[in-house]
Amino acid sequence: MTYAAAGIATTREFINMAAWHLFEREDLRARFLDGSEQVQVAILEEILRLEPVVGALYRRTERELKLDENGAITTLAAGTLVKIDVRAMNSDPVASGGCPFKLDANRDVRASKASASLMSFGDGPHKCPGASVALQETAIFLDRLLRVPNIRLTRPPTVGWNALISSYELRGAQIAS
Template identity: 40%
Template sequence: MAANARKVDRGVPPGCPVQRNPDGTWQITGYAEGRTFLREHDTVQAGLGIETVENFPAKIRRPVLFRDGPEHREHRKQTAKFFTPRRVDEAYRSVMERAADRQIAVLRQGGPGHLSDLSFQLAVDVACAVIGLTNSKPGIKKRLDYFFPEKFGAPGFTSLNGLYWAYRQIRGWGHIYFADVRPAVKVRRDNRQDDLISHLIDEGCTAAEILGECLTFAAAGMITTREFIVMAAWHMFTDDELRTKYVAAAEPDRLLMLHELLRLEPIVAQLRRKTTNEINVGPEVVPSGAIVKIEVGHANLDTDEDEPLSICPGRSVGTGLSFGDGPHKCPGSHIAILESDIFLHKLFSLDGVRMAQAPKITFNNDIGGYELRGMQVTVG
């Protein structure tokens, strides 16, 4: 039996690839079944903070992540040009190179560097260029850190804890709106640029709606990339053969290695949907109105490939369901993988780079994902 290369233990999946849980929810752990279900159009989002979005005033358009049906498909069609592989290579590669060089320079100044901080700043710089948040006041990373804390609480108005988190959420929105979104919108109302905010202005979005879209892309493009870079580095620091192959490989082969690591260690390991009609999934019929959890961490192992718990670049399943699938498949997958590779290749090409302290793992139960903090890296 092949060794288990996973850093994050996700337990043993149940025997049935599709099953109904005692609480009435449904669970999918099969790869083929999960992919089929995610491609269905008779579902809507049921996770990733949709409870907060549902409280928005009716006149405010929901961010694209929380829209479904024809409106969602049209928006994805109109914005697809920002995320094609060719566009990513031609428009954002130089941004990624400069952002990675800045973080490598920070690391080389001496002393151990916290990789989660370096990777987060990289992700912030790249995502801001794609979105159009390029007229911000200083301190955007600090504002985003405040808005996306390591531990979330539930906002509410019936307890002191709920009031605290409601206040914190409103304060976080306000900081990002006034320091980042409003300056960018002001510049682009007078002079459109080739970025997402300019596109949203042309669609007639208000500044509040643009704020919602920016925060959605921030969560999807910054938080997840930070975790993946740390996870990929952890694997390479603890696997000399993998690291040697990665550093020596050409870019296409390096990207395959990163795809394989993401299949093995998905950041968002649980996707939730609500059915709007009966859906046949394998031998089961999932009723309308059901909450369905797609367990990506288990589904990515349930393929016809040999040794699913091993690292084998070039698998036919690629990243599995780590970027989702169907209408809500992550549009920024090419950006995430390329910026991760550019930074990691520069990092592991440094003489004497080593891990001074391994990260600690905590979990985000809302997405079944991991958070890695405390990895320290030194050079020389």
């Protein structure tokens, strides 16, 4: 039940964020609608890389961990709670490539063995089990929505913030056709 509820809430927020981007960028919207399922998912993953729904992940170290930052060694004891800043990781030029704050539908980060959305779905044994479902249902929903004749965003959403998980909450958007 926890997975289902978490997945519903985060997918809802992501659908709103992706729609907002696609409504505001006609070039991106046209590419999304003209593209294959693979192209659509790539666009959605790039939006998610820039706009991760969950911006902070918390994990405990399983064993002692030594971090080396330019020769300065920090040791974390086993069981240390670590906050992972997803937004910072997703915008690191080493991981994302050039212009990390630009939405680039042609961005290719897969050479690094990462998913195209980088850490937006987590990674390893804690990777979101519904990642592919969320992307698929977002692509299907937005494809159908954006094909409604004369559909447009008449009022952008207001952005709220959930500090616990560093997450946006979008409310009040209005569309019309």
